[in-house]
Amino acid sequence: MRILVWFLIPLLLCSTENETESFITDYEYGEMLYSNPRGVSCAECHGDSGQGKSIVHYQDIHGNQELRGSDIRTSTLxxxxxxxxxxxxIMPRYYLTDDEVEAMYKYLQKKYKKI
Ligand code: HEC
Incomplete structure (x- = not known):
């Protein structure tokens, strides 16, 4: 019985270590932040991959106008x-940490290169 316990403990430790590694990847973390940071998604204004998106069309004395979220795929960190x-x-203030911005930046870079 005792031998079995000593055999099981290292196995248990190994399995929990693997779990923390595969919890979520940096890509998934960046994606999660980008699609729902503090409740207002960047994608609503900058598109799924940061390619920019039309927010609203309106008319003023100069005629038809469009408000767009800019293309941020080539923005540097x-x-x-x-x-x-x-x-x-227009863009809300998010109060994100530099690490959070970096995670989103890396996510956008990876996603952009795949398209
Ligand atoms: C409500 C719409 C809206 C949301 C949501 C939004 N943005 Fe923006 N963002 C804009 C607009 C419009 C601009 C360009 C004009 C300005 O400076 O306001 C901009 C500018 C930027 C710029 C500067 C790029 C440039 O043109 O120089 C970056 C980078 C950026 N946004 C990233 C983000 C990220 C990351 C998020 C999510 C955390 C986000 N934005 C959420 C509308 C939005």
Whole structure:
């Protein structure tokens, strides 16, 4: 019986280690953040892969206008951090950490290259 316990303990330790590794990948973490950071999805304005998206069409004295979320696929990490830490007329302020922005940045880079 005792021998069986000593045999099982290392097995148990090994299996929990593997679980933390495969919990979620960096890609999934970035995707999760991008699609639902603080409740307002970046994808609503910048599209699924950061390619930009039309937010609204309207008319003013100059005629038909379109409000678009910009294409952020070629933004650098430094530009993304700067943009997310600034105030914008349309884009909400998120208060994300640099690590969170980096996770989203890497996700967008990977996703963009696959298209
Ligand atoms: C409500 C729409 C909206 C949402 C949601 C939104 N953005 Fe934006 N974002 C914009 C618009 C519009 C601009 C460009 C004009 C401006 O500066 O306000 C912009 C600019 C940016 C820029 C700067 C790119 C440039 O054109 O220089 C980055 C980077 C960016 N957004 C990333 C994000 C990320 C990442 C998220 C999610 C955490 C997000 N945005 C959520 C509308 C949005």
């Amino acid at each position: 430094a530009q993304m951090i700067a943009a997310l830490n600034g105030y914008h007329e």
